[in-house]
Amino acid sequence: MDDFQYRNGQLFAEEVNINDLVASVGTPAYIYSKRTLTSHYDRLTEAFKEIDPIICYSIKSCSNLHLCKLLAERGSGMDVVSGGELYRAQLAGADMSKVVFAGVGKTDAEIKQGIDAQIGYFNIESEAEFENIAAIAQKMGKTTHAALRVNPDVADPRTHAKTTTGKKETKFGVDIERAKQFFKSYGHNPHCRPTAIHLHIGSPIYSPEPYVQAIKKALLLINDLRADGFTIDALDIGGGFAADYETGQSPAWTEYAQAIIPLVKDKGLKIILEPGRTISANAGILVTEVQYLKTGGSKKFVIVDTGMHHLIRPAMYEAFHFIWPTQVDPTQQPAKRTESPDLPGLELTDVVGPVCESSDVFAKQRPMPPVQRGDLLAIFTAGAYGMVMASHYNTNPFPPEVLVDGDQATIIRRRETYEELVEAEQQTQPVAIYS
């Protein structure tokens, strides 16, 4: 699953003892394992190698430049959704022909940036957006390529409503029934060439079945479009492949591959994948220090020095993250990450952050080993949608990010200071821009 494992009751990232590492870097801190990140990319690539897909790592899941570079060096393309993410992909040295640019609200400046960078495809989210991209490309005297994002009206019932994107009522893509009309209107546009179909049905998708349903619908569409004389040379099946928030929760990559490959091989289509969390989620943990213990009614609260401002998933999606002390009695070493570990001496605990919101809760009534002020807790599977969604709410600085590689650890983003927090407000005197 990953390289964050207990030995004699002590948590290690690869060969590095987490308590020793935290003694020099402090808390809270995001800690990543290079071996986990890169082996996830390699194993996913291996599972799909029969169809040699273009893998576009979804930067939005975890965007630290040093981590993006590691993946770009292995040949990964990038899935981006903003000018800022495209900038990161460029700095990471990604092959721009393997960059896809999604997002429902691309601005003119972002579109120009993508055309200039000669990205692989704009994933088109609406007719209006297509017309704008084509007009901008024409003005620039350039040609760009597009994949129409179709909305196949498919979802995994286990995906949270806030991360389901493949149903009709969501804001993403164009209803699949409108796709033929789209190609009639724009299929031969010389400035923006729509030569691919894009899907992204949501995340995480805990079984191959929703992909199968969505791909079957897309292939019928592609057949019809080809019969009508349109060139369709690629199918982007998006991201959403699951991660192990609990041990064994997500299907193996080979399971997804075995269901998807027979559908798409030998169809004259380049297949594009946009995996994010399945690569990055288990590659990172967030380590925090216990500040206080208190009781409220019959409940026992453990108050820690990180919160929803650093990891918003529990507050936003009611997401489960396994949380455990970094040092435990060996009898309490968890064999599995699960909501209810079957171990001796556990106490029902609420783990909460310091933010002034009642949703700033990481765990409710969770059986955990008893802890004391000063103990460290690891919040697991925090590599994806963790640091990238961090905010400064309550004027809290961002935590550092640390990369472990074997027995070495490197700071890949330093802890933010209070001075940096207010820098943009202090740089200039307030300037009147309207009166």
Ligand SMILES: Cc1ncc(COP(=O)(O)O)c(C=O)c1O
């Ligand atoms: C278009 C698109 N592709 C890929 C992803 C990555 O999803 P995941 O990290 O679950 O693989 C997302 C996530 O929101 C997305 O919107």
